[in-house]
Amino acid sequence: MTLIQTVTTDDLVIQVADRRLSRPDGSVFDDDYTKLVCWNTSFTVGFAGLARIDPAQKKSTSEWLAETLCDYASFEDGVDALRYWASGQIGQLPTGKGWEDKRLGIIIAGFDRRRIPLVAEISNFDPEAPIPANQNEFKCYRIRRAPGHSASFRITGAALTEKMYANILLRRVPRMLKQQDGITRAARLMVALQRRISEDNPGVGRHAMAVAIPRERTMPAVLSNLDAPSLNTMNSNFCYFDDAGFNYKQLGPHMAGGGWAWADFVAEADPSNPDMQKVGGRVLKCPQPPPQAESTGC
Template sequence: MTLILSLLTRQFVIQVSDRRLTKPDGTIHDDEVNKTAFYSRNASVAFTGLAFLGRDPTADWMLESLAQGSTLIQALRLLQTEATKKFRNLQRPQRVTPDAWRRIRRATFVTAGFAGLHNPQLAGLRGTIDELHPFMSVISNAEWPDGSWEPEAGLEFKHYFGWLPDGVHFQVRESGLGLSKGERRRLDRELSRCLPRVGSPEPAARILARAVREAADRHSGIGKSVVSMLITRNSPFFVGETLHEGNAIPVRGHRQTEEAMFRTMPDAAPMRFVYSPTDMDTFMHYSPNTVMPGLAIKSAELRKHDDDITVDMRMRARRFDIRA
């Protein structure tokens, strides 16, 4: 099960998660599974829980479901409805007992970003010039709004949606395996010191990514390969920005550092994501998935060949019909 940390602030939203996929018995299946996706330019979606729906990866199914919505809100409602149908009709594997299957079937989809709100007073919020407000959405068959989990999956996925309240400077949500009490206190303390001093998301993203990697030292279900999704308040208005603008791709022969990964290059476009590998010496780079109405784009992958010179760059896109 993944650890997802989602941070809401007035100026930017960050979602950080590890990429490890484990089997029901706790053994590692893959350390580089993309569990997150950008929804257009204004939100990030991640899942934790059951990794495969039959033969299909949950990440792929999530993209396909979201791509069939005409707006973000409609896409989330569709995800809730389709998740209830899909999970209810899953066939229990022969070697899994009914009790274990009810536990394994648990899953949560977390979305964080900015959404337009024309009448914020109806939600108890003050108006803004751009009409954008930071929000958090949780769709789950086992997780409650306070982050606690039921021991077994329910028959239906419930949808919890909330805005960052006025007067609250920032809000952090843990989903999945979670932090220890000491880790959470340290995270809140570091963010409280950092956020008033910065105007860009990279320093806070570095703190969140470090928290995930430190939790991985304690729990084998959390991986140290981490992706940080960065959504700034003005991201929805960037027309010319590329969808996969991330941290610098590693150069062969040069060891990466945490500081360098989260550093914005001079005159470069704002980073939309940061990929942090388990091994800082590895020549590997991944970009997140992206979904928008009618289109799903699978992660770009950069890998080293045996000759240590050329690389593979892979990206797959698929179109979908939008449901009325």
């Protein structure tokens, strides 16, 4: 399967996703595709598994996530909605040859007004077990930090070996986050880990997107640094790690909130003059007006 890594501390969430996609027959492919969603500028949402969630295999799972979440303001309501509607969506898919693998794991992490890290995973499979016979049933798990640790980690999709998990994630990432520009160094290490896994696991891609959600944010916005591949702890922000090296064209996550859902976010700078920047996107869904009330003649 593909790979989503999520790191959570008291002050910060970092989520790193590859861009390789899974078909219902178990094969994988690459596409110009975003696997992360930024919800209410406060949560990052990623998934591993089925890339397209409709019978015609045209509707991307990440766009469906954005369209589903955009109508919900609270963490609990959004999580419950995803679990409920994911069961319905998977239940509509065909069965039989070519549709054996409909596994889907969704992870949500971030902060709300409670100012504590909130993490939940919604999944219809156990990564350590064979593909389940009933893939229409989704379960929800609240992820909490183990006692005595300064950070928690969640791997969704491709499994890590115990040695890699302990030595790289549990030891090095928390230490990096305490250093100057530690958030960027930690994200780069997570990307390096993803690429190392991809050498042995064809289900994991090499391109990566990272989203960072700080607990304390200076403004309700999602930003990107177009001068260098870096993240910051001031605002919700993203960075795209192209396997070929830094690119002034940064692919961003989908956006969801306030009834709006946006896709195909691209932030781009002129390489000869990085201060000249532009941002583009595509509207997936907009708020629906309330129903027109019948006139009473008042």
